[in-house]
Amino acid sequence: MDAKINYPDLNALLAKQCNINLSKSENFTRHFFNIIIEGLQKDGIVKINGLGTFKMIDVAGRSSVDVNTGEKIEIKEHRKLTFIPSDTLKDKVNQPFAMFEPFEVSDDYVDEEDNSEHQPEHQPELQLEQQLEQQPEHQPEQQPEHQSEQQETPPQIVEDTHDESPSIPQEPALETPRQESSAHDTKSTETCASGEPAFPNEQPVTESFQSTVTSPAEKKNNTAKYITYTLLSIIIVTAGVYFGFFFAKDAETSLHEAKPRVASQESRQQLPPVVKDEPTDTIKQKAITPQGAEPSSDKEEPFVMLDELIATHLSSITLGDTLLYVANGNSVLHRVGADETLTKISLKYYGDKRLWPYIVHHNKMSNYNQLEIGMQLAIPRLIPREKN
Amino acid sequence: MNNKEFVTKLAQKCGQSVSETSAMVDALVELITERLKENDQINLSGFGVFDVKMRRERISVNPKTGQRMLIPPKIVPSFRPSAKLKDKFKDTEE
Numbered sequence: 299m300d301a302k303i304n305y306p307d308l309n310a311l312l313a314k315q316c317n318i319n320l321s322k323s324e325n326f327t328r329h330f331f332n333i334i335i336e337g338l339q340k341d342g343i344v345k346i347n348g349l350g351t352f353k354m355i356d357v358a359g360r361s362s363v364d365v366n367t368g369e370k371i372e373i374k375e376h377r378k379l380t381f382i383p384s385d386t387l388k389d390k391v392n393q394p395f396a397m398f399e400p401f402e403v404s405d406d407y408v409d410e411e412d413n414s415e416h417q418p419e420h421q422p423e424l425q426l427e428q429q430l431e432q433q434p435e436h437q438p439e440q441q442p443e444h445q446s447e448q449q450e451t452p453p454q455i456v457e458d459t460h461d462e463s464p465s466i467p468q469e470p471a472l473e474t475p476r477q478e479s480s481a482h483d484t485k486s487t488e489t490c491a492s493g494e495p496a497f498p499n500e501q502p503v504t505e506s507f508q509s510t511v512t513s514p515a516e517k518k519n520n521t522a523k524y525i526t527y528t529l530l531s532i533i534i535v536t537a538g539v540y541f542g543f544f545f546a547k548d549a550e551t552s553l554h555e556a557k558p559r560v561a562s563q564e565s566r567q568q569l570p571p572v573v574k575d576e577p578t579d580t581i582k583q584k585a586i587t588p589q590g591a592e593p594s595s596d597k598e599e600p601f602v603m604l605d606e607l608i609a610t611h612l613s614s615i616t617l618g619d620t621l622l623y624v625a626n627g628n629s630v631l632h633r634v635g636a637d638e639t640l641t642k643i644s645l646k647y648y649g650d651k652r653l654w655p656y657i658v659h660h661n662k663m664s665n666y667n668q669l670e671i672g673m674q675l676a677i678p679r680l681i682p683r684e685k686n
Numbered sequence: 687m688n689n690k691e692f693v694t695k696l697a698q699k700c701g702q703s704v705s706e707t708s709a710m711v712d713a714l715v716e717l718i719t720e721r722l723k724e725n726d727q728i729n730l731s732g733f734g735v736f737d738v739k740m741r742r743e744r745i746s747v748n749p750k751t752g753q754r755m756l757i758p759p760k761i762v763p764s765f766r767p768s769a770k771l772k773d774k775f776k777d778t779e780e
Contacts, residue, residue: 391761
């Protein structure tokens with residue numbers, strides 16, 4: 299495994315295989331490679347059955363940049379030696395992966411890298427919903443990479459929630475499962491890291507691939523790890539589902555309680571309850587948006603009256619880290635460009651990347667993971683919900 | 687130079703019969719293949735290095751049809767000529 303074999307080793311092996319003495323095999327290998335060189339010098343091509351073809355190819359001159367000095371340099375046209383392995387050699391080397399065939403992927407396939415780009419920036423409340431949605435389908439395949447991403451996010455999230463809403467009763471309860479699951483994640487990433495000695499350059503992309511990479515000797519070992527993975531992910535999923543239900547229920551009840559109060563505008567005394575229910579409110583919206591986003595209308599109406607009252611204060615209020623806004627009308631139409639994410643757009647218009655769910659909600663986007671270039675997004679005007 | 691010419695020349699150099707040489711070539715090729723299968727690196731000073739490379743899976747798009755294919759990961763044999771060998775060919779050019 300990963301051993302380096304040189305001339306003496308090769309000679310010894312050949313002598314053993316052909317039952318000849320060492321000097322004869324030394325002589326043979328020396329001539330073998332010398333004749334390849336000779337043949338290349340003479341014809342420019344040497345074919346060896348079972349091994350492949352050595353071929354000289356012409357490389358056209360091109361200009362390049364010196365990596366050290368940054369100067370432009372000219373690479374002259376030259377001949378280069380290439381080796382094209384024969385099919386038998388290729389097949390034999392590729393045996394561990396022989397069962398894979400290219401297959402067509404559908405358009406809504408989301409590249410893992412795209413996904414992981416979004417992940418760290420997701421809103422804290424959203425994280426849970428996302429986990430709920432993603433875990434059942436995505437986790438079995440994408441686990442290693444996802445988890446390493448998530449592993450970094452939870453601590454930051456915990457801080458966020460503390461800053462924003464110290465009065466929220468549910469939040470502390472939520473932090474613990476998240477940390478727990480992150481602990482799980484760390485564990486599983488570690489196991490995954492130690493499980494790959496065979497190909498250090500290979501990232502464990504998908505589990506099915508990973509298990510095949512390793513040699514038969516490690517297969518048993520890996521099966522154990524695979525089982526550990528599966529168990530861990532089941533635990534995480536169950537925890538996610540449980541807390542998701544718990545949370546959604548709470549959100550629903552507090553939403554119903556709060557609505558009439560806000561509408562009737564007895565503002566001062568109700569401020570604490572309003573503050574309290576807002577983040578959960580966002581979650582409720584989030585949970586619904588993927589299907590149809592109907593609750594928007596009945597929620598927005600009461601606040602329109604409030605908006606007029608607040609409109610005068612609007613200029614003096616900066617959009618800050620609280621999430622207590624109401625979408626009101628389109629201020630601008632935004633055309634999605636390359637390399638843009640919802641968070642980037644949100645940052646551009648509101649100065650806060652966490653406000654992107656309002657854009658999703660306002661545009662009734664069914665799938666906020668799929669932002670297309672050239673898409674028209676209405677950027678809603680956000681108005682703070684209550685006076686301070 | 688094809689395989690037949692190669693074996694003939696090798697037989698001449700080694701002073702062996704063609705059939706014997708052919709068998710030895712096959713044995714050597716077999717050896718190299720076996721070693722590469724084990725992900726070993728075959729380092730031949732003055733000639734080059736045979737080793738294997740891991741290619742990750744990727745998505746390729748057919749520019750004509752727009753069809754997106756997931757190309758599975760694979761292990762490919764590769765050969766890097768040594769600097770000495772490269773120099774040799776440089777000399778012959780000039």
